[in-house]
Amino acid sequence: MIILGIETSCDETGAAVFDSTSQKLRGHALFSQIAMHKIYGGVVPEIASRSQLEKIDIVVAEALLNANTTIQEIDAIAVTNRPGLVGSLLVGICFAKGMAFAHNKKLIGIDHLEGHIFSAFLQADGSINQTLQFPFIAFSVSGGHTALYLVKGFGDYEVIGHTIDDAAGEAFDKIAKILGLGYPGGAVMEKLAAEVNFEDFFTYPRTKTLHHELITFSFSGLKTAVLYDLVKRGAYQMTTGPIVEAITPELQRQVASSLLVCMGDIFEKRVKQALRKYPEVSAITFVGGVACNKYLRQRLLRLCQNNRKQFVVAPPAFCTDNGAMIAFVGGYKADQGLFDDQELDVIRP
Numbered sequence: 387m388i389i390l391g392i393e394t395s396c397d398e399t400g401a402a403v404f405d406s407t408s409q410k411l412r413g414h415a416l417f418s419q420i421a422m423h424k425i426y427g428g429v430v431p432e433i434a435s436r437s438q439l440e441k442i443d444i445v446v447a448e449a450l451l452n453a454n455t456t457i458q459e460i461d462a463i464a465v466t467n468r469p470g471l472v473g474s475l476l477v478g479i480c481f482a483k484g485m486a487f488a489h490n491k492k493l494i495g496i497d498h499l500e501g502h503i504f505s506a507f508l509q510a511d512g513s514i515n516q517t518l519q520f521p522f523i524a525f526s527v528s529g530g531h532t533a534l535y536l537v538k539g540f541g542d543y544e545v546i547g548h549t550i551d552d553a554a555g556e557a558f559d560k561i562a563k564i565l566g567l568g569y570p571g572g573a574v575m576e577k578l579a580a581e582v583n584f585e586d587f588f589t590y591p592r593t594k595t596l597h598h599e600l601i602t603f604s605f606s607g608l609k610t611a612v613l614y615d616l617v618k619r620g621a622y623q624m625t626t627g628p629i630v631e632a633i634t635p636e637l638q639r640q641v642a643s644s645l646l647v648c649m650g651d652i653f654e655k656r657v658k659q660a661l662r663k664y665p666e667v668s669a670i671t672f673v674g675g676v677a678c679n680k681y682l683r684q685r686l687l688r689l690c691q692n693n694r695k696q697f698v699v700a701p702p703a704f705c706t707d708n709g710a711m712i713a714f715v716g717g718y719k720a721d722q723g724l725f726d727d728q729e730l731d732v733i734r735p
């Protein structure tokens with residue numbers, strides 16, 4: 387089957403073509419709206435959906451071109467239909483439905499989170515990582531989600547841990563905003579932390595997991611702890627916000643570095659906990675936008691080496707939102723005959 391994958395759940399317009407017979411990603415294209423949301427310090431849903439509408443046909447055409455594939459060759463169109471911003475999701479779904487109707491193609495609705503979970507199979511040259519074996523634990527960390535999954539097969543997975551409040555990427559973004567570092571914050575913070583060699587200056591609290599069946603994360607308390615620490619250092623006022631003159635480049639680097647080390651400790655502890663619970667897994671995968679972070683990758687790699695587990699990360703282009711992961715999931719759903727009809731719609735949580 388040759389699948390066209392479309393991703394429009396948030397602020398990225400992505401499309402890709404995947405051939406499930408040869409297990410090869412033929413090509414992909416992406417338009418990121420980051421520059422449009424930067425001045426607002428976060429994603430503005432109305433701007434996101436309008437931009438999706440402006441870009442969707444161009445990105446899909448570009449993906450087909452890069453894949454050297456015509457629409458006639460496509461067997462099915464896979465499109466993200468949950469979870470995400472409703473307006474953004476609707477653009478991709480309506481476009482996919484229109485295209486499927488006009489060209490008589492099958493449709494497949496894809497869970498964005500399933501896309502991230504299986505993105506670890508994607509390699510930079512478009513081939514599929516054949517060394518990654520089930521069962522494995524997928525650690526998916528982005529601006530909207532932070533969760534651990536036990537993955538038993540294609541489309542066969544269960545949540546074994548999740549955040550009870552903010553996502554880890556959201557914590558990076560919100561703290562970066564307070565520090566005047568712009569949006570999104572994760573990559574900038576990594577750069578600043580590297581300048582001071584990932585030293586732990588302020589030792590922020592390492593949140594504990596609740597005594598639950600599930601492994602839990604909590605990042606809203608960490609964000610508040612950083613805020614109170616900034617108040618203590620005379621760099622933030624609860625009523626008026628950041629005190630710009632007091633937020634020096636040195637303080638920015640120290641906060642970024644302390645935060646990253648704290649995140650590293652939290653991630654390591656939770657993944658260790660997951661490995662204790664599921665010792666039978668062969669690998670840990672690290673996916674989602676935050677998985678672009680080289681420091682965090684290194685920490686988890688070392689943990690996996692110490693526990694004799696394979697560690698797999700996707701190339702950065704497939705960590706952040708993209709069409710390739712949707713086309714890939716569409717590929718195995720199509721092979722299993724799991725199609726949707728023209729009633730396909732946004733599924734709300």
Ligand code: KG4
Binds near residue numbers: 574677678
């Ligand atoms: O997966 P993604 O593109 O979108 C969502 O589904 O949320 O992830 C975006 C998130 C943002 O919060 C961003 O700050 C974070 O990924 N991020 C990073 C890095 N690059 C992107 N976080 C830490 N370090 C990075 N290098």
Ligand code: ZN
Binds near residue numbers: 502674706707
């Ligand atoms: Zn995502």
